[in-house]
Amino acid sequence: MSGVSELVRWDAARLAEGLRAKVVSSEEVVQAHLERIEAVDGPTSGENPDGVHAFLHVDAEGALARARRIDADRAAGAVLGPLAGVPIGVKDVLTTRGMPTTCGSRMLEGWVPPYDATVVRELHGAGLVVLGKTNMDEFAMGSTTEHSAFGPTRNPWDPTRIPGGSGGGSAAALAAFEAPLTIGSDTGGSIRQPAAVTGTVGVKPTYGGVSRYGLVALASSLDQAGPCGRTVLDTALLHAVIAGHDPYDSTSIPEAVPDVVGAARLGAGGDLTGVKVGVVRELSGEGYEPGVLARFTEALDELRAAGAEVVELSLPNIVHALAAYYLILPSEASSNLAKYDGMRYGLRVTPAGDGVTAEQVMRATRAAGFGDEAKRRIILGTYALSAGYYDAYYGSAQKVRTLVQRDFAAAFGQVDVLVSPTAPTTAYRLGEKLDDPLAMYAGDVATIPANLAGIPGMSLPVGLSDGLPVGLQVLAPQQADDRLYRVGAALEARLTATWGGPLLAQVPEWKGLSA
Amino acid sequence: MSTISRPEVEHLARLARIDMTDEELDRMAGQLGAVLDAVQQVASVVSDDVPATSHPVPLTNVTRPDVVRPGLSAEDALAAAPEAEDGRFRVPQILEEDA
Numbered sequence: 146m147s148g149v150s151e152l153v154r155w156d157a158a159r160l161a162e163g164l165r166a167k168v169v170s171s172e173e174v175v176q177a178h179l180e181r182i183e184a185v186d187g188p189t190s191g192e193n194p195d196g197v198h199a200f201l202h203v204d205a206e207g208a209l210a211r212a213r214r215i216d217a218d219r220a221a222g223a224v225l226g227p228l229a230g231v232p233i234g235v236k237d238v239l240t241t242r243g244m245p246t247t248c249g250s251r252m253l254e255g256w257v258p259p260y261d262a263t264v265v266r267e268l269h270g271a272g273l274v275v276l277g278k279t280n281m282d283e284f285a286m287g288s289t290t291e292h293s294a295f296g297p298t299r300n301p302w303d304p305t306r307i308p309g310g311s312g313g314g315s316a317a318a319l320a321a322f323e324a325p326l327t328i329g330s331d332t333g334g335s336i337r338q339p340a341a342v343t344g345t346v347g348v349k350p351t352y353g354g355v356s357r358y359g360l361v362a363l364a365s366s367l368d369q370a371g372p373c374g375r376t377v378l379d380t381a382l383l384h385a386v387i388a389g390h391d392p393y394d395s396t397s398i399p400e401a402v403p404d405v406v407g408a409a410r411l412g413a414g415g416d417l418t419g420v421k422v423g424v425v426r427e428l429s430g431e432g433y434e435p436g437v438l439a440r441f442t443e444a445l446d447e448l449r450a451a452g453a454e455v456v457e458l459s460l461p462n463i464v465h466a467l468a469a470y471y472l473i474l475p476s477e478a479s480s481n482l483a484k485y486d487g488m489r490y491g492l493r494v495t496p497a498g499d500g501v502t503a504e505q506v507m508r509a510t511r512a513a514g515f516g517d518e519a520k521r522r523i524i525l526g527t528y529a530l531s532a533g534y535y536d537a538y539y540g541s542a543q544k545v546r547t548l549v550q551r552d553f554a555a556a557f558g559q560v561d562v563l564v565s566p567t568a569p570t571t572a573y574r575l576g577e578k579l580d581d582p583l584a585m586y587a588g589d590v591a592t593i594p595a596n597l598a599g600i601p602g603m604s605l606p607v608g609l610s611d612g613l614p615v616g617l618q619v620l621a622p623q624q625a626d627d628r629l630y631r632v633g634a635a636l637e638a639r640l641t642a643t644w645g646g647p648l649l650a651q652v653p654e655w656k657g658l659s660a
Numbered sequence: 661m662s663t664i665s666r667p668e669v670e671h672l673a674r675l676a677r678i679d680m681t682d683e684e685l686d687r688m689a690g691q692l693g694a695v696l697d698a699v700q701q702v703a704s705v706v707s708d709d710v711p712a713t714s715h716p717v718p719l720t721n722v723t724r725p726d727v728v729r730p731g732l733s734a735e736d737a738l739a740a741a742p743e744a745e746d747g748r749f750r751v752p753q754i755l756e757e758d759a
Contacts, residue, residue, distance in 0.1 A: 256740055257739075257740065258740075259732055259736035259737065259739060259740070260732065260736075352716045352717055353716075353717050366714060366715050366716060367716075392724055395719070395722035396715075396717065396719060396722075398717065462705070465701060465702060465705050468698060468699040468700075468701050468702050469699075469702050471695065471698070471699050472699050472702060479676065483676075483677075486677070487742060488742070488749060488751050489740075489741055489749050490740035490741060490742075491740070491742075492742075493742035493743075495752070500753070500756075501752055501753075502752055502753055502754065502755070502756060503751050503752040503753065503754045504677065504754075505752075506752045507677040508677050508678060508679040509679055511676070511677055511678045511679075512678050512679035512680065515678065520678060520680075520684075520688070521688065521691060521692065521695075523676050523678065524669060524672045524673060524676060524678075524688060524692060525692055525695060525696075527672045527675050527676045528664070528668075528672055528692070528696075531672070531675070537700075537703045538699070538700075538702070538703070540712060541702040541703045541705075541706050542699075542702050543712035543713055543714055544702075544706035544710040544711070544712050544713075545702050545705060545706055546712070546713040547710050547711055547712065547713040548705070548706065548710060550713060550716070582691055582694075582695060583694055583695060583698055586695075586698075596716075597716070598716060599716020599717050600716075623716075623717070
């Protein structure tokens with residue numbers, strides 16, 4: 146790459162600096178990213194056999210118009226936010242006024258929402274330029290992005306492999322240099338696991354730290370929108386834009402947002418003296434690939450070298466978190482997805498014949514509009530909530546949730562942050578676990594506990610195993626999101642020094658399946 | 661083995677308002693049985709004295725001042741409707757012919 150296209154390699158902090166200093170214009174930056182998307186993403190609609198397919202919808206005209214407006218405002222001397230003029234991709238689970246929002250589902254194909262999600266409104270307010278909407282597993286149910294009704298996203302490190310999920314599009318867009326920043330959502334790991342398998346950074350904020358208004362609900366007590374970037378600082382800059390109380394979301398936290406940007410800058414010095422790091426015994430060892438464990442162990446050495454005190458501790462109930470999650474999530478999902486009934490918006494399928502009733506239309510609409518994984522979870526949730534099973538399944542799962550929260554509370558009485566591998570494996574092959582839901586669910590074992598407890602978590606890259614990225618997860622107590630950034634930035638600074646540059650500098654140039 | 665029978669899946673699909681083919685019902689029964697096997701451990705690890713947690717952050721009765729503010733227009737709200745008429749959603753008949 147050379148000339149203007151080199152801009153797609155810049156991280157968001159560098160782009161912001163270049164824009165502020167008027168070294169580059171937002172129009173140039175946006176144009177470079179649109180050209181990059183055109184070159185590697187493939188057609189933006191329909192199934193694409195050979196592109197990254199990180200985007201479901203690209204709004205080139207709208208993005209360029211907005212970029213020109215930001216440039217004009219800057220030229221006129223307007224006071225702009227730190228990320229003004231920087232392009233961004235938004236997971237297709239957040240509503241965008243005037244721009245399609247499908248949630249990766251046939252049910253919402255062609256739906257254009259009449260309002261912006263609060264997160265999207267915040268992005269516009271801060272002057273970020275939305276390039277388009279990123280691919281995802283249908284209604285955020287899945288860990289591979291293969292459950293998108295519009296075809297899978299490919300992993301930029303290896304086009305035959307999954308980019309993680311459900312936010313595979315948001316993570317792949319970063320790793321393929323199609324966008325410097327993206328928004329994701331994390332119900333059981335959908336920001337962190339894709340970050341891990343694509344060598345990018347992703348943060349699930351404290352539950353309630355970022356508004357859920359306009360975030361299409363999967364499981365309301367677990368869902369959390371969050372920032373994705375190529376560096377810890379970029380992710381913090383975006384976190385600061387989207388976090389904060391929202392009167393439109395009654396579950397959003399009224400307290401002040403922790404200083405995540407300050408923490409990232411502090412951590413970048415590489416010093417963690419006085420920080421206590423706990424290694425979760427239950428989240429490593431059996432079931433984790435040797436290559437993943439090797440990179441994790443090396444990262445622990447780096448944390449020690451940075452001055453952190455690293456201790457191992459046990460969270461005994463965490464081993465039941467996966468089971469509890471796969472009862473709580475389907476239960477809440479079956480309720481949230483009940484609204485797709487073909488009456489007010491989205492797909493409507495009317496069976497042939499006279500005297501067709503609303504209920505027949507609903508059944509036909511939901512049969513045609515939902516994919517396999519969505520149907521599986523709706524049926525499972527309906528079962529877990531039904532009379533006679535409620536106490537044994539949903540009720541017990543909620544009690545396990547209490548035990549997991551207690552374990553975290555006890556652990557954070559002893560250490561400042563907890564760490565584990567983000568996922569037990571590197572990216573597996575497309576199709577490998579498509580017909581084995583249990584095997585796919587097992588990949589969420591390390592990320593799910595944070596959602597049950599409402600605590601914040603980050604995944605950041607800690608190296609490669611057989612040429613594929615490995616992620617490390619950092620967890621902190623509720624409302625202590627800043628700790629993720631301090632520890633993450635310190636680890637990133639030390640690892641980047643040993644690699645001689647960012648890990649993503651090693652991602653092969655995209656050649657599709659012909660590679 | 662906590663099996664889930666095919667008629668049971670058929671019943672659940674009816675409750676969830678999803679038409680399913682015979683092939684889908686067969687496949688779903690097998691897969692759900694396997695998932696239920698894996699998750700039923702939750703019942704054996706908790707005791708009666710553990711309270712249930714429904715929400716990660718304790719919140720009660722969030723209120724806001726009752727003031728008029730702009731909302732969606734009827735036109736915006738109906739813009740994506742499969743069918744609309746006279747400023748309202750038009751839906752298929754909700755009762756059976758002979759009901």
